[in-house]
Amino acid sequence: MVESAKPVPPIWCPGCGDFGVLAALKKAALEQKVAPYDLVLVGGIGCSGSIHNFLEVNGIHALHGRLLAQAVGVKLANPGLTVVAAGGDGDGYAIGMGHFIHAFKKNASIVYVAMNNETYGLTKGQPSPTSQIGFEGNIERPFDAILTALSIPAPNLIARTFSGDPKTMIAVLGEAIKFTREGRGFAFIEDLSPCVTYNDTYKLWREKVLDVSKVPGYDPTDRQAMFKICLDTMDQGRIPIGVMHRPKETAPEGLEAKLLGTALGPARSDISIEPNLASYQKLLAALS
Amino acid sequence: MVESAKPVPPIWCPGCGDFGVLAALKKAALEQKVAPYDLVLVGGIGCSGSIHNFLEVNGIHALHGRLLAQAVGVKLANPGLTVVAAGGDGDGYAIGMGHFIHAFKKNASIVYVAMNNETYGLTKGQPSPTSQIGFEGNIERPFDAILTALSIPAPNLIARTFSGDPKTMIAVLGEAIKFTREGRGFAFIEDLSPCVTYNDTYKLWREKVLDVSKVPGYDPTDRQAMFKICLDTMDQGRIPIGVMHRPKETAPEGLEAKLLGTALGPARSDISIEPNLASYQKLLAALS
Amino acid sequence: MPPLADVSVMIGGQGGDGTLTVSDLLGRYFRKRGLYVYTSRNVLSRIRGGHADASVRASRDPIAAQKSTVDVLVAFDQEAITIGASELAPHGYILYDSTAFKSDLPNATGFPFATLVGGALGQPIFKNTAAYGALSVVFGFDPAETRAVIEERFKRRGGEALEKNLKALEIGRKAALEAAGLADRYSVADGDAHDLVMTTGNQAVALGFVVGGGRFFAGYPITPATEIMEYLQRYLPPLGGVVRQAEDELAAVNMIIGASYTGARVMTSTSGPGLSLMTEGIGHAGTAELPIVVADCARVGPSTGQPTRHEQSDLSHLANLGHGEFPRFIVAPGTPVDCFEMTVDALNLAERWRVPVLLLLDQALCQNTTTSPRFDVQRVHVDRGERLTGDAVAQLTQYKAYQFTESGRSAYAPPGTPGVWAEITGNEHDEWGHVSVNPTNRVRMMRKRMEKMVKARDELPAARLFGPADAKVGIIGFGSTFGPIREAQTVLEARGKPTRFLQARTLFPVPVHEIEPFLKSVDVAYVVEHNYTGQFARLLRETMPAQHAKLRSVLKYDGSNFRAPEIIAAIPEVA
């Protein structure tokens, strides 16, 4: 057996919510029988973004905020890979906001786990786009990624989990991996992953989370209804968790499927001259 | 009278929807009695973004996609100015998407007119984030800025107008200018402004637009209801126009008001040493 | 007048007047007559209206630059005359559309093209084809071939479009034939250049990318780079490749980085503003050792600058871009064939050395059309470096993505290779790809990366030398200045003033091994470039300070590209 990069021990503070994501991801990948060499974990920059170092998988440490652009590139170039992007709320919703919104629209079949701790952990606790008013002087209303995700008309899987609830996490992550492996498009999971050092919300969140599937009228195929359920839940001071959108569409709607059908794609094409010679000569002959 | 930069003739193709925005803006600014030297027009890069060259106002031609960041800087530095940012759908929803979403959240009192022609005009007709499927090979579902605007929890003014309907445009632009001059926060108007050269949608849009205020249950203070009205309207193949959100809040909630209260702000502060000497000495003395 | 062996026609008008069509039709005709052809344009960054002009030049000799004088000027607006008159040759003549304005110039004839065509066809826009018709009379073109050009050009649009254009042609011909003294005013000597293609640098780059094995492209529209993406949107999908218009340049460069990680051959293309935005991404590729190619179609900077106009002022940025230090190769083609072949080189170099390769182009090279020899697929060689397949990996005991090796190149097994995983990062890392702050490792990794610029030296595109080896006046240039410099050399040669021209094709790392001997061989060397500070000359001074006294700069930064006489005039030793 060839020796390959070994995982290093997590660099997180003891008790950090990110441990939950790591454990759940390990479990879900195993349950979904993804070979480690077929799984690509794209990490952001932040405490959360180092997650790929702690697993025996292909890992690419992207630039701050660019993990989704890189992840989409990976998937389109080799649709055979299972691609999971994971990073922080600062990474995803501040510097990465443009790519975040466009990821729903592009709808490539990748999983994105945004590890939301309502702060910038690695740079020591500044407010992030999801921070509450008053946190470290924050005066802007917190961004709600689920509401915005629901506003983008594309057949994405949308969910929120909580690191204090590993069972749901594993189930949702498993569903998301499966969803993307079926080529059905973008699967977004916001995981509430407390930063015990700068913003310890474990207790608060445990009290506040509310599983939307328990709310009367729950129908994850109906954007408009879910938008209302989420807003109402938030108005009651609770945080909705669970699957917020599970598209009706079951066909492989993923961008890579639309672009490539069943072709192998750029990474696995034979690019030597011989097999392509006829096509090349045709192209060149068309020059006038 | 001192001679200052004179407007140049518009460079738009005859019939371009952007002429509508120019005319309406001129009218609305006049009606709102904004002195030309107190009005700052921040243009994006695109056909639309050159609008500031065609009016007798302060104009700053921002970088492609950065007009909102620059406009917010203008307002926070001198809250006495009336600030209108205007640019294209490519500028605002593609390269500028991150700042777009954050503009709602920041809620500085500026008007933003996104001139949506569902294409990149100035670069000759490529698909933009709002392009329909099939337009110039586009395979991504169009982004709907109004739905997404409604998903961001902040007391913004949100509206859509149509260059083919100047009366509504003038009214809505006037309301937006007034809203921001009262320091109430961010006012977003998406104007449907057809590109007659690359994507002539005048006729189609004239048939499709539907004034939401005519829809039963119309209540622009209720995000959730408006979200539903818009989705339903779209499901019927129509394009909702009108005011989609008019916040209940009437206090000066704008970011500049929160930060500065009634202070004059950075641009108008006296920064000479004398008047500040005592404060400076206190700061320096605090060094240990 | 004797037949012209080198003819130039300029067509000016308002955006939308169809000036480009006239130059295109003329170009097609001249090519049929075995001439070398160069067409260029000078347009505003707006879609309609505003003055714009197009030029076509045809010659019995190879050319890749505008002529310094205009033989015939076609004016659809007054501005065309204001601008064009100063360039008009003494024997030159002006045809103008008298629907738009009147001119008193003695050497000018007005035709109411718009009115004539509008009356006959209902659509004045065909006035451009009428002007082509009038020109065909002025130059004494063969009527059948003149017509054939129209048929070829409009056959795809077919039907009514073709018919109306043919009618407009006749209207123009008739008007010119009826005007006194215009018929056969000039004649153009036929040439013997055949089996050439007419292409732009952008098209050649797109073709080079495909044939070089490029299969993943992401970009964002920007003048003058957009056509590369547009060509690839046609070329790549049938080959199983992917082209994406990204939401911005940050996404574009990061998408190709992600795709490169999987082992695909990738490229993006952009111009100055987009390039500036890609700065962080390019540095990431350099550190993470992910091969990417970035084509920069330079235009007038800084900032939004002049989007449609010509400059070569991105070189300093390219050579130094990015915080920190990482290796990069900057290669600069000078002709369409270069564009084709060096895009392949760029892909090979990027993958072998696992570095970002920056393909530096300029607006004139990108968008002007040149007659070019056909591209030769036989000369293309795809070299993937130490790329590991599953079988090869199985033979290993260890797989380290950043392994220190003698050659300076680490083998790479893309994700999906059974048994191994690639751990890739833009943080400083050890051989395994694990984040490391160990100072010894840091120093080794820096050297590993930076020494690629030394070790790859002999694989980088070689400079080309033109002119006698004993000439004492040297000229150095890159990119589209190739055309006017070669032309200047020819003129000077004929005057008995030989020069030696080094066409640099690798600009960074500066090929000292090529340029130093060259500098030593001449008394003085003129570095010709389109920028203010003499960017390539600055690099030469930094790397070969001992030769600095020989260096002179010939600079132009007004938005237009060099013409041969300007270069000659700037060299006192031969001017």
Add this chain to the structure above:
Amino acid sequence: MPPLADVSVMIGGQGGDGTLTVSDLLGRYFRKRGLYVYTSRNVLSRIRGGHADASVRASRDPIAAQKSTVDVLVAFDQEAITIGASELAPHGYILYDSTAFKSDLPNATGFPFATLVGGALGQPIFKNTAAYGALSVVFGFDPAETRAVIEERFKRRGGEALEKNLKALEIGRKAALEAAGLADRYSVADGDAHDLVMTTGNQAVALGFVVGGGRFFAGYPITPATEIMEYLQRYLPPLGGVVRQAEDELAAVNMIIGASYTGARVMTSTSGPGLSLMTEGIGHAGTAELPIVVADCARVGPSTGQPTRHEQSDLSHLANLGHGEFPRFIVAPGTPVDCFEMTVDALNLAERWRVPVLLLLDQALCQNTTTSPRFDVQRVHVDRGERLTGDAVAQLTQYKAYQFTESGRSAYAPPGTPGVWAEITGNEHDEWGHVSVNPTNRVRMMRKRMEKMVKARDELPAARLFGPADAKVGIIGFGSTFGPIREAQTVLEARGKPTRFLQARTLFPVPVHEIEPFLKSVDVAYVVEHNYTGQFARLLRETMPAQHAKLRSVLKYDGSNFRAPEIIAAIPEVA
């Protein structure tokens, strides 16, 4: 042993062990004794865990660098010994926390700090204060003053925190007093440096910004720049200023551009990755002639690199960043007083010349603390250039934002000035600010902008010279290398080997008028910098090629900053 006149203590442990607190407490004590103090740190880019260390140095002479040897090492983990032992002076000693591990080294004593404190106070985290207590015994500190330091440091947190720290102190003292042969093992000579402040470059920049009239700041968190934003969040709002944490660096730089347009004095601060992202914005400011200051707190690059570690490898990027060409000034302070004063200079220069000014810092300068003379507000002068008020505008017949003038500076009337409007753009423009492609205007505008770099020459921060004018060995440096270079000079001076040091404070445009005479005056000049390619030396070679043979590079790029002996060792003429 005689009293130490220059003492160094290193404290190593896991992140969260509180090593920084120990160095801070020691620093406070030494300052009370009239010593110059320098504290530095070596931390990982992670919040807890992983090895990190802090160092404190105190000396009777001014210092701004680490000592090359460690007198006493405090180890909370085994790694501290692995790393620190090699730096330990021959007479050095190690105190370690025997709760964590055991050591057999002869010159080491273990104390179960964590257990002792944990037992008595319930919280082992106070072990760091216990270590401070033990150190106070080892160095024979005055007990009352040792205690007073704790009181000062924890008085703000007050109550329980203060009480527990005081108890931990006593626990540490007691343990050390009971250990054989430790008490008064060393003594440190008192100094006579008083009325100094202890500060970092980041704090000094923040203060300079405020006093220089800066009122608008937008930034995005990034190590090692974040503290500038954090200080300003405290300083500015009471003065009517605005500080915003933006959504990213693109927003930050564009927000300050917008604010600058209104006439406010603005700044952003960042480090490499953010700087790369700001490239396009900085070029926009340069073209639009909107004054901005960008502070770059350099760290180890390229890409994400080593976020917490030291380097000076952004200079080439800063000097060349951006497509196209636009003017910029790069100024590089070397001390906290420089940081304060040159931030003011940067604001003045930016506004007078309407250019981007790049304030180049480095991690060591930004984050290490130095004893510094107090900042003198009397030396601060606010110069707003040709800024037009409403009254001044009323006297004009014309107002052109980009007026061509003899001085090269155009007057500016911000929006809101009655009667005029500012038309500002990053496209090429005429004097009025209207988009223009006129070639003559283009050339004039390029010259207008670029010549600022020539015309402003005598206003740019001047280099400083140290050492005898007739010394034949020259040293050139910038930024935090000031400290170790000055120290090296002092050592060499004492050895009878004089050197002359030019501290460059303006790096770009290269101050040829300062450096050329300097180079001419010496036989050889060592350019000391923290990067791989010798970035400043490259700029010198480019601009003064005739002097190139004298230039030598002394480079370090392993993430740590120079110590004086390393510099001495690199200069064969004196080593």
